[in-house]
Amino acid sequence: MDFPRTHGADTDSSVVEKHYAVIYAPGKRRARFAENCVQLMDSAMTAIDQADTEKNYYPAFIYGPSVSSEGFRLYYLIEWLAE
Numbered sequence: 378m379d380f381p382r383t384h385g386a387d388t389d390s391s392v393v394e395k396h397y398a399v400i401y402a403p404g405k406r407r408a409r410f411a412e413n414c415v416q417l418m419d420s421a422m423t424a425i426d427q428a429d430t431e432k433n434y435y436p437a438f439i440y441g442p443s444v445s446s447e448g449f450r451l452y453y454l455i456e457w458l459a460e
Contacts, residue, residue: 395440395455397424403433405457412442412450425459 401414416434418424424436436459441452 393440393443395438396452397421397458398437398439398452399424399427399434400437400439400452400454401433402435405435408454409451410439410454412452415439415441415452421458428459 397418397420399416399418400410402410416427418427418436421436421438428434428436435457437457438455439452440455442450443453445451
C-alpha cells in the first residue's frame with residue numbers, strides 16, 4: 378500500500394522547535410502559553426533586553442508550537458531566563 382508523502386514546510390506539523398521568547402505571563406505560574414502571549418526572539422540576549430517585567434513580559438526559553446486538542450497553538454516553557 379502506498380502512503381502519501383508530505384513535502385515542504387508545514388506550519389501545522391507535529392514537529393516542535395525550541396525558541397527564545399518574551400512571554401506575557403501575569404504571575405508566571407503556567408508552563409504552557411497560547412500563541413498570542415508569545416513573541417519569538419532571535420536570541421536569549423534579545424529576549425532579556427525586550428522583556429518588561431513591570432508589565433508582565435518575561436524572557437523565556439520555550440518549545441513549540443504544538444496544536445492542542447482544541448486546535449490552539451501552544452508553546453511550552455523550558456525555563457525562565459534572567460531570574
